[in-house]
Amino acid sequence: MIQRYWAMDESGQFREKVSALGEVVQLPQGVTLAAFIRQRCNAFDENQICPQCEELVEVRNRSQACKSALRSTTLCTRCRKERDALALEAEKTKAAELVSVLAEYRRTQACHVVDYSAITDAQVLLLSALDKAVTPRLTNAGFTLADCRGLAPRYFDEFVETLKSAGLLLEDPSKAKPGTYYWNGDEVWQISAQVAYLLMPGSAGVNANEVIRSLSARVYTDRDGIFNLWLDYAVAAVMCYLGDQCKWYGHELGEQEWDEIKSTLRAALHTYSVSQLWFVAWKVVKDAASLASHQYYNRVKAAATIPGKIRRYLERVKRESIELRYWSRPEQQPGGTLGMLFDEVFDIDEDTSGVAATLRIARATGQEHADEIDAQLCAPIRDLMIDALALDAGTSVMLRFAELIRAGYDVGCAVEEIGDSLQREHADDHSAQSSSAGQQS
Structure with a gap:
């Protein structure tokens, strides 16, 4: 057979x-x-x-x-068995080398420590919100990007990347899934979605849980940094709703169009609330859907009009003083732990206008009257610098200013003291010159 x-x-x-x-x-x-x-x-x-x-x-x-x-x-x-045996041996060698490289990478990261008392207010808020989103994995178990979905309605990976770029998160290869790191030639590559992160160690003797507790006791002072973080979160909330609406109506936008919309919404959020811009998103996307049914339009052309429609409608609202409607939060779109934290600490939510958010953050950071103080100091500082440059005393003025600040003077008093001193010196010089001129005559 x-x-x-x-x-x-x-x-x-x-x-x-x-x-x-x-x-x-x-x-x-x-x-x-x-x-x-x-x-x-x-x-x-x-x-x-x-x-x-x-x-x-x-x-x-x-x-x-x-x-x-x-x-x-x-x-x-x-020959095939011999080749396979050699390949298997080489693979084992590379695998052992990868383990060694990753272990050294982990040790190198862990050697760095962070002074959490020196990080910015925005970073403190982000870390606190991240802890609420992934508890208790931030401090001991490790977490991936997918675990951070509860941080914000959209762009949660960008928020995490902000913390990573600031050196506040470390990668822990030992907690990642097998295959997360691999060789590509002589370089170690990674599957970003599977990378495991941990909170970077704090100062010596301070464990991760104590770091989180210390963050909750932070006294916030950085008004501008916190407001910019609010804008990042608010843009994410509006863009999430807009994306859902576009998906519902079958509108597909390119990356450049999304970026254009984000810029427009960020500028608008200085004035309006998230819920008001939800209404704008709903109205514009619905109008684009109606436009798609017209004879000389199709769905692609209609979707391309959305960025311009949002911009023109907001311009019309401002020009004609139209009162924008407040839209209810979509059931399928939670606010995220970052939004909950803004509500808890600053009393800011999706119905808070950008103007009100600015005032509430300024009040919470003790900067409510900072602009008025800056305005009061503007004229004296300008006059002092003019006099210093006219008398060629710029260097001595700056050194004296630093000396007074170190001595405990506030800015206004230091400027006044130096200004009076300059005027006295100028008057003495003028008197000496007049006396000398009289003797010569």
Whole structure:
């Protein structure tokens, strides 16, 4: 049977068909003739020569056999086993090297410590919100980007990247899934979605849980930094709703169009609330959907009008003093832990206008009257600098200013003291010059 299965004529054709041979032997259920033959023999094709050792190449079925002699591109069984053994050994070596590289990378990161009392207010808020989103994995178990979805309605990965770029998060390869890190040539690459992160160690003797507790006691003072973080969050909230509406109506926008919309919304959020811009998003997307049904439009052309429609509608609202409606929060869109934190600390939510948000953050940071103070100091500082430059005393004025600040003077008192001193020196010089002129005459 084996000989009949492999028998070929002078033209390289098999003498008997498999279907005919299958009727000769009663095969068990599910067993093919090729498997039956393969279990009982090793067949070598005289028309195929191993390119490495020039031995005959083994074939497992008829489809692998050649009709005429040729130099095979397939290795023989022995050479293939040797090659596979070498490849396996090289793979084990590279795997061991990867483990060593990742361990060293982990140790290098862990050697760095962060003075959490010196990080910005915005970073404190982000870390606190991230802790609420991934508790307790921020401090001990490790977390991935997918675990951070509860941080914000959209762009949560960008918020995490902000913390990573600031050196507040470390990668922990030991907590990542197998295969997260791999060799690409001589470089170690990673699958970003599977990277595991941890909170960067604090100062010596301070564990991660104590760091989180210290963050909750922060006294916020950076009005501008916190407001910019609010704008980042508010843009994410509006863009999430806009994206859902576009998906509902089948509108597809390009990356450049999304970026254009983000810029427009960020500027508008200085004045309006998130819920008011939800209404704008709903109205514009619905108008674009209606436009798509017109004779000379289609869905692609209609979607392309959305960035311009948002901008023009906001311009009209401002020009005609139109009162924007407040839109309810979509059920499928939670606010995220960052939004909850803004509500808890600053009493800011989706219905808070940009103007009100600015005032509430200024009040909470003790900067409510900072602009008024800056305005009061503007004229005295300008006059002092003019006098200093006129008298060629710029260097001495700056040194004296630094000396007074170190001594405990506030800015206003230091400016006044230096100004009075300059005027006295100028008056003394003028008097001395007048006396000298009188003696000469």
